[in-house]
Amino acid sequence: MHEIAIASNLYKIVLEELGKNEPITRLKKIKLKIGKLTAVVPEALKFSWAAITKDTQIEGSELEIEDIPILLKCSSCGEEFSIEYPIFICINCNSTKTRIITGRELDIVSLIVE
Amino acid sequence: MTEIKIIKKVLAANDAIAELNLKFFAEKGILTMDIMSSPGSGKTLILEKTIARLKDKYKCGVIEGDVSTTNDSVRLQKLGVEVVQINTDAFGGDCHLEAEWIKDAALNFDLDNLDILFVENVGNLVCPAEFQTGMDFNIVILSTPEGEDKPVKYPLMFRESQVMIINKMDLLPYLDIDVKLMKDNAKKINPELKILSLSAKTEEGFDEWIEWIETEVEKKKVPLRIKVQEKKSD
Numbered sequence: 001m002h003e004i005a006i007a008s009n010l011y012k013i014v015l016e017e018l019g020k021n022e023p024i025t026r027l028k029k030i031k032l033k034i035g036k037l038t039a040v041v042p043e044a045l046k047f048s049w050a051a052i053t054k055d056t057q058i059e060g061s062e063l064e065i066e067d068i069p070i071l072l073k074c075s076s077c078g079e080e081f082s083i084e085y086p087i088f089i090c091i092n093c094n095s096t097k098t099r100i101i102t103g104r105e106l107d108i109v110s111l112i113v114e
Numbered sequence: 115m116t117e118i119k120i121i122k123k124v125l126a127a128n129d130a131i132a133e134l135n136l137k138f139f140a141e142k143g144i145l146t147m148d149i150m151s152s153p154g155s156g157k158t159l160i161l162e163k164t165i166a167r168l169k170d171k172y173k174c175g176v177i178e179g180d181v182s183t184t185n186d187s188v189r190l191q192k193l194g195v196e197v198v199q200i201n202t203d204a205f206g207g208d209c210h211l212e213a214e215w216i217k218d219a220a221l222n223f224d225l226d227n228l229d230i231l232f233v234e235n236v237g238n239l240v241c242p243a244e245f246q247t248g249m250d251f252n253i254v255i256l257s258t259p260e261g262e263d264k265p266v267k268y269p270l271m272f273r274e275s276q277v278m279i280i281n282k283m284d285l286l287p288y289l290d291i292d293v294k295l296m297k298d299n300a301k302k303i304n305p306e307l308k309i310l311s312l313s314a315k316t317e318e319g320f321d322e323w324i325e326w327i328e329t330e331v332e333k334k335k336v337p338l339r340i341k342v343q344e345k346k347s348d
Contacts, residue, residue: 002208002209002210002240002241002244002245004208005208005210005212005241005245006124006125006244009124009125009127009128010124012127013120013122013124017118017120021118028115032124037269037270037273038244038270039240039241039243039244039268039270039271040244085266086265086266086269086273086302086303087302087303088273088302088303088304088305089302089305096301096305097305106123106124106125106244107121107122107123107124108120108121108123108124109119109120109121110117110118110119110120110121111117111118111120112115112116112117112118113115113116113117113118114115114116
């Protein structure tokens with residue numbers, strides 16, 4: 001359940017950003033990008049967010065999570081490909097030298113406010 | 115309705131402290147390792163046997179992470195090494211260690227005389243992989259009874275580690291386990307992964323592990339020696 005720790009990191013960032021953008025009446029939504037290779041369960045993160053923001057000024061705000069697929073680039077032949085299973089081997093030339101292009105995101109993208 | 119663009123890593127604060135930890139220990143010439151595994155795979159026994167072999171030659175310190183109890187610290191203190199316990203129940207029973215706690219815990223050691231710092235993370239194959247602590251090496255231990263498929267089930271841990279130790283090799287006669295398949299599964303996720311097979315109980319395969327640590331400790335000291343020489347020649 002490290003989603004609680006992630007939610008509390010997120011809470012700090014959100015409050016800091018809101019502080020820069022006054023006056024805001026209500027925070028509606030937080031857009032996030034979460035890569036498939038992170039060890040984050042979106043449902044657990046949403047649950048943690050509700051628990052952490054309860055009785056605060058941003059209670060009721062929602063997380064909108066965009067799942068980002070794992071995209072690799074082969075360092076040998078340059079092939080770019082996405083993977084469903086954790087096999088980091090080039091589908092074109094079988095090289096084991098691949099670079100992760102997307103899939104490790106745990107990023108906050110924007111805040112939707114009223 | 116307005117959209118405020120941010121684009122920021124949620125764990126940026128932890129990553130920044132991990133980066134500082136890495137630099138801090140490098141300046142002190144201390145080899146640092148974050149030891150991770152599921153509960154019961156043998157982290158503490160491996161540390162006990164490792165420290166027993168190294169302690170006459172190198173000064174070792176341990177940061178011990180557990181949700182609760184000081185059982186593992188007590189075991190390691192018997193070896194006469196400095197141990198700092200972090201019980202995460204004070205932080206809400208967290209399932210992992212964070213970079214800042216390592217930074218604070220490290221201040222308890224006599225850092226100018228320390229050669230190796232071992233961090234024994236909380237037993238868990240998921241959460242610690244997401245939180246960098248800023249050690250030189252992430253070391254994942256997988257014991258033979260846990261099964262060949264664990265790397266595939268917990269890919270991030272095996273991707274983020276540089277060394278994998280397969281422990282409990284002495285149990286192979288009693289298990290239907292294919293160690294080659296276990297290794298192949300790990301290599302599919304991380305082809306660069308260094309894999310060592312050993313038994314903490316019988317110490318079979320331990321020499322290679324100890325030799326690897328000794329090589330890495332010496333590498334950490336090279337930049338410091340160069341600095342000292344530069345000072346002398348000034």
